[in-house]
Amino acid sequence: MIWSFDLLILLFMVICAFFVIQVKDLLGAAIVFGVYSFLMCLLWTEMGAVDVAFTEAAVGAGVSTVLFIAAVHRSSRQVKPRKRWRRPNKAVGLIAAGLLGGVLFYASVDFPDWADPSSPASTHLSPYFITEALADTSVPNLVTAVLADYRSFDTLFETAVIFVAGMAVFMILGQKTKESAQVGIDLTGGYEDTIIRVVSRALVPFMQIFALYVVGHGHHSPGGGFQGGVLLGATFVLLAISFDLKMVLGRMSEKKNLLLANTGVLLYSGIGVLSLLLGANFLDYSILHTLLPSTGPVVARSHAILGVEIGVAITVMAIIILIYTNLSSGGTNEKGL
Amino acid sequence: MLLNIVVITLTGLGLFFFLATTVGILRFPDFYTRMHAAGKGDTISSLLILLGLALYNLHHLSLSTALVSIKIMMILVFFFMASPTATHAIIDAGYESQIEPWHNDEEEQA
Amino acid sequence: MVDFFMTVGIVLFLLLFLILHRTVMGPTIIDRIMGANVIGTKTAILLVIIGLIYGRVEMFVDIALAYAMLNFIVTIAVSRYFMHHKNLRPSGYGLIHKEKNE
Numbered sequence: 001m002i003w004s005f006d007l008l009i010l011l012f013m014v015i016c017a018f019f020v021i022q023v024k025d026l027l028g029a030a031i032v033f034g035v036y037s038f039l040m041c042l043l044w045t046e047m048g049a050v051d052v053a054f055t056e057a058a059v060g061a062g063v064s065t066v067l068f069i070a071a072v073h074r075s076s077r078q079v080k081p082r083k084r085w086r087r088p089n090k091a092v093g094l095i096a097a098g099l100l101g102g103v104l105f106y107a108s109v110d111f112p113d114w115a116d117p118s119s120p121a122s123t124h125l126s127p128y129f130i131t132e133a134l135a136d137t138s139v140p141n142l143v144t145a146v147l148a149d150y151r152s153f154d155t156l157f158e159t160a161v162i163f164v165a166g167m168a169v170f171m172i173l174g175q176k177t178k179e180s181a182q183v184g185i186d187l188t189g190g191y192e193d194t195i196i197r198v199v200s201r202a203l204v205p206f207m208q209i210f211a212l213y214v215v216g217h218g219h220h221s222p223g224g225g226f227q228g229g230v231l232l233g234a235t236f237v238l239l240a241i242s243f244d245l246k247m248v249l250g251r252m253s254e255k256k257n258l259l260l261a262n263t264g265v266l267l268y269s270g271i272g273v274l275s276l277l278l279g280a281n282f283l284d285y286s287i288l289h290t291l292l293p294s295t296g297p298v299v300a301r302s303h304a305i306l307g308v309e310i311g312v313a314i315t316v317m318a319i320i321i322l323i324y325t326n327l328s329s330g331g332t333n334e335k336g337l
Numbered sequence: 338m339l340l341n342i343v344v345i346t347l348t349g350l351g352l353f354f355f356l357a358t359t360v361g362i363l364r365f366p367d368f369y370t371r372m373h374a375a376g377k378g379d380t381i382s383s384l385l386i387l388l389g390l391a392l393y394n395l396h397h398l399s400l401s402t403a404l405v406s407i408k409i410m411m412i413l414v415f416f417f418m419a420s421p422t423a424t425h426a427i428i429d430a431g432y433e434s435q436i437e438p439w440h441n442d443e444e445e446q447a
Numbered sequence: 448m449v450d451f452f453m454t455v456g457i458v459l460f461l462l463l464f465l466i467l468h469r470t471v472m473g474p475t476i477i478d479r480i481m482g483a484n485v486i487g488t489k490t491a492i493l494l495v496i497i498g499l500i501y502g503r504v505e506m507f508v509d510i511a512l513a514y515a516m517l518n519f520i521v522t523i524a525v526s527r528y529f530m531h532h533k534n535l536r537p538s539g540y541g542l543i544h545k546e547k548n549e
Contacts, residue, residue, distance in 0.1 A: 008460060012467065019471050027528065028476050031483045034521055035470065038514075045497055045510065054510045061487075062517030066524045073528055153455055155524050178493055193429065196523060199422045207516055216382070231513060238520050240528050281470065341448060348455055355489070362469050362485070368477055371469075373480050379488055386455075386506045390495050393448070395506060401505070408508045409495065412515055416488070419519040423484055426522060429530035431477045 002217035009043045026072050026078045029177040034065035042299055049157065058230040063320055066237055069337050139219045139303040148305040152283045160310050166319035170258075175330035184294050193242075200242035207235045215313045221300065225309035229316025236321045245329055245336030254325070254333065257318050264315025269307050273303040348437040354378050364371030367439030370377050376424030380416065387413045449500055456496045463489055480525050487518030 016036040020029045037060030046054040112119035129146055139145040147155055208231075215228030240248040272283040280287035284306035286297035295303065328337040361374025391409035412422050451548055470482030491511045498507030 005457075006458075012464065015467065015471065025476060027525075028479050030478050031476075031521075031525060032470065035467075035483050035486055038487055038518075041494060041510075041514070042490055042497075048501075050510065054513065057510060057514045058517060061514070062520060065521045066530055069521075069524050069528055073531060079530070107476075116465065191427075195425055196422060199418060200523075203418060206415075210512065210516075214513070221509055223509060225478050227513065231516070234517060234520055238523065241520070241524050337524065337531070345451065346517075352455060352458060355459070355462060358494075359465050362466060362482070362540065368475065371478065372481060375485055379485050383492055384487055386492055387495070390492075390499060393499065405505050405508060408512070409504075412491070412495075412508070412512050415512065419515070420488065423519055423522040423526075426526035427477065427481055427484065430480070430526040433533050434477065434529055435533070436475065436518055438535070445515075 004167055005046055006043065009039055009046070011174055013039045013043070015097070025077060027069070027077050028081065030065060030072060032069035033068065034061050038063065048098065051141075051224065051227075054222050054227045055230075058227050058234070058328065060235055063230055063237065063324075066234075066241075067323060068328055073328065073337050074330050111230065137305065137307060139302050140300050141219055141221065141224075143222075144224050144305065144309070145217050148308050149285065149301055151309065152272075153310070156272070156283070158313050159268055162319050163315055165262055166261060166322045167182060169323050169326050173326045175331040196242045200238055204235050204239060207238075208232060211235065215309055216243030216306070218309055219260035225312030226307075229313035230320060232313065233319040233324075235318030236317075237324050240324065240328070240336055245325060245333065248321075249325065249333055252321060254322070257322050257325075261318035262317050264311045264313070264318065267314070269305055271307055271311075340392065341432055344389045347385050347389035347392070350436050351382045351389065354385065355382035358382060368436050369428065372424065372431070375420065378426075380420040380424075381417050383420065384413055386410065387416070448495060449502075452496055452499050456493060456500065459493055459496070477529075480522065484518065484522045487521070488515070491515040491518065 016032050016039065019239060020032050020036065023029050037056060037336055041053045041057040041061060044050075044056060068316060095302065112121075127152065127194060133142050133145045137145045137149050139149075142146075153292060195333075211228045211231035213228075214223040214231060215225060217226070218224035236248055236252060239251075271285070271288075274291075275284045276282050277286050278287045285301040287300075288304055289297045289300035291294050292300055325333055325336065329335060355378065358374055358378030361378060362371050365371045365374060387409055391406045391413070394406045394409065396402075452463050460499065466485050466489075470486065470525065471481045473482060486529050491514045494507050494511040497502040498511075501507075
């Protein structure tokens with residue numbers, strides 16, 4: 001860690017955050033929020049946390065900004081002017097937030113010091129992971145091994161949460177029939193720009209191959225399921241932006257999309273149930289060596305981690321496409337951003 | 338040693354172009370002129386710096402370092418295709434929003 | 448050589464501060480989009496430089512490539528927004544300190 005660099009980036013971020021809160025133009029706020037996410041990614045890279053930086057770059061700086069822009073496109077760009085300061089509502093909110101914050105702060109006094117080398121996590125867990133993860137799972141990337149094997153319950157429920165978020169958007173916004181959600185927007189549909197179309201069509205296959213490489217190479221380099229899935233979803237979003245929403249829906253219809261989202265979560269929990277059926281605990285991958293030919297318990301864990309990451313990537317891709325198509329068209333899947 | 342000189346030259350040149358880009362973005366009077374500075378200067382400075390970094394990696398010539406240099410060249414090719422397209426898209430957006438070009442006889446705005 | 452790259456990184460970063468000035472204070476929204484695009488491009492390069500300083504480039508090149516792709520997608524999305532909504536300012540709202548007359 002280089003302290004001066006950290007302080008510079010933090011100063012930069014505080015300026016961006018202050019601007020995002022103060023400005024009344026929501027589109028400008030969305031863009032500068034993207035810059036804020038970029039800087040967060042830089043900070044984490046500089047600290048050496050490369051996987052987290054990758055995920056932040058993909059999710060926060062890429063897809064999240066596009067979703068904000070789609071939301072601003074469907075609603076309005078200016079903040080509603082505020083009337084007089086409403087005293088009772090604000091006082092109640094202030095008291096509730098103060099109580100909750102106070103309770104949390106009181107509970108955090110008991111935590112061990114930050115980066116304390118004698119805390120329980122640093123004495124029992126971290127040395128074990130650092131020394132034994134390669135021998136246990138034969139995966140050189142420590143973060144992937146911890147995320148997908150030792151703490152696989154957390155990752156399973158993260159994937160389920162992403163799935164539920166997509167379902168929530170689908171259920172709230174999705175409509176079968178017509179444009180009852182149409183606000184007075186000048187949707188000049190049918191706009192085409194040859195340069196952007198040609199370049200997008202040329203770049204998308206390589207972006208998808210790179211995304212698949214990120215998923216598959218997560219054992220040896222920063223990457224894994226989440227990042228690869230987000231990149232795959234982002235390629236579809238690029239196609240929807242440069243062409244038309246109907247073109248993307250012709251290739252990846254909503255039914256196929258929902259099927260893919262289900263398949264990802266099913267794959268992940270299916271591997272866990274398969275371990276149960278073979279006699280071990282849920283999501284205990286070492287028992288799978290009885291199914292796969294000529295592998296030992298250690299290599300079976302490596303293969304199962306790959307299978308699990310593929311499941312995560314499929315779900316994340318499908319949910320990002322689902323959220324984008326529903327958000328940018330107001331649920332009707334007619335005209336997009 | 339020769340490789341070091343080449344890398345320093347390329348990276349220094351890239352930084353010089355980026356300095357020119359920054360001065361252009363801050364000082365030009367109009368959106369269109371600023372976009373000229375940003376679009377062209379950004380692309381060329383990125384290409385030169387990335388070329389320098391890709392060459393620096395070849396100090397110890399082996400298969401893995403050659404692969405990493407090829408990956409950096411892939412970023413370079415991507416920038417070469419994507420950055421001018423992004424410039425075109427932004428200027429189109431400005432044009433469709435009817436931003437007025439700067440005239441010489443008007444008062445210079447802030 | 449590592450010192451040289453650290454100098455290059457610091458100089459790049461300080462120049463990014465100047466572009467941040469244009470991003471925050473830009474009179475129109477499109478200036479902010481332009482500033483965000485340049486900041487995104489330069490951050491991808493800064494990632495590779497940080498990788499060189501730490502001596503492990505192969506980890507950081509993947510991130511830089513993904514980052515460059517996503518920066519491109521965001522810029523195209525924002526420009527596409529202006530193809531639909533063809534006005535620059537939403538009637539009188541802007542940065543809170545500079546209320547210009549409409």
